[in-house]
Amino acid sequence: MACSTNGSNSTVQDRIFHAEAAPACKELVWLACNEELEVRSLLFAKGNVENDTCPCCGKYSETTMHALMQCEEAKCIWFGSPLGLRVELLHDITTVSEWIGECASFMDKKVLGMVCVIMWAVWEKRNVWVEQRKKLDFPEVMAKAHSMFFSDEWILPSYPHVKANFSASVKDSVGTAMGVVFRDFAGVPQACATNLMEKQCFEEGIASLYSHWNEVIRGKVNSDGFFLDSLLEDCKTMIRRTKSCLRLVGCGGNKVARFIASEAFVYGERVWTEEVMDEATQYVIADVLGPLSLEYSDFDSDSFHDF
Known part of the structure; x- marks a missing residue:
């Protein structure tokens, strides 16, 4: 039925x-x-x-x-x-x-x-x-x-926390591009970075990766079952020490990181401190002003992986 x-x-x-x-x-x-x-x-x-x-x-x-x-x-x-x-x-x-x-x-x-x-x-x-x-x-x-709930709008972190949004984009025969942006409780960028790896490292879908992450958090998996297990264990240690949390977000709540990831194909490995790249400024402003200030449908959603 x-x-x-x-x-x-x-x-x-x-x-x-x-x-x-x-x-x-x-x-x-x-x-x-x-x-x-x-x-x-x-x-x-x-x-x-x-x-x-x-x-x-x-x-x-x-x-x-x-x-x-x-x-x-x-x-x-x-x-x-x-x-x-x-x-x-x-x-x-x-x-x-x-x-x-x-x-x-x-x-x-x-x-x-x-x-x-x-x-x-x-x-x-x-x-x-x-x-x-x-x-x-x-x-x-x-x-x-x-x-398991995620908003499709970017939400400010509470004081005095900093939110890190990151995304990855995969292109056939090119590689995996990654972008991350850190913003404080006022939405002010603290840093952003890009990285480009020639190998396509996202062999699993993001939903599968997030599900496996939850299994790691609950201590239900061993270190031999997943190709990213060692990295996830490092993340678990970092999150425990910083009292952080990891959440899936919708594409509308991750516009800045998605754009930065797309630009990683141009910039390669690079870091910006206390700012974002000039091209990403409009997306930062859009997050602060609200979802109607910018459409995010320009991105190829099928190739992105978001947190």
């Missing part, structure tokens, strides 16, 4: 995948819309489990709608979330497909992104219980949801 309420299947899919959420969240929502999540009712129908009872509440058949929306534990998460959703008031909604179709018809990409990350976090809570017999409390679930 595909999402089709209040619009075509393709329209709903397009809105889901433009929502401000990590790719894993949007993929899960789309699977849920198409009844492809491995809930107990589906596994039972295939003969893979002995019963279809929800592993969380132990009372009802675990359909997709029950697991993600109607289970009492799921209801508590939706109501306690920033959306404050009372699932029991959705009298006319019987499937996740219908619910997401309704959401896609009137929500902007920020709010729809919040729906996606909360739904992902509900499913993650369920899986942690099934696989580890560990119950995540509400703050833990919300922390997981927050880590």
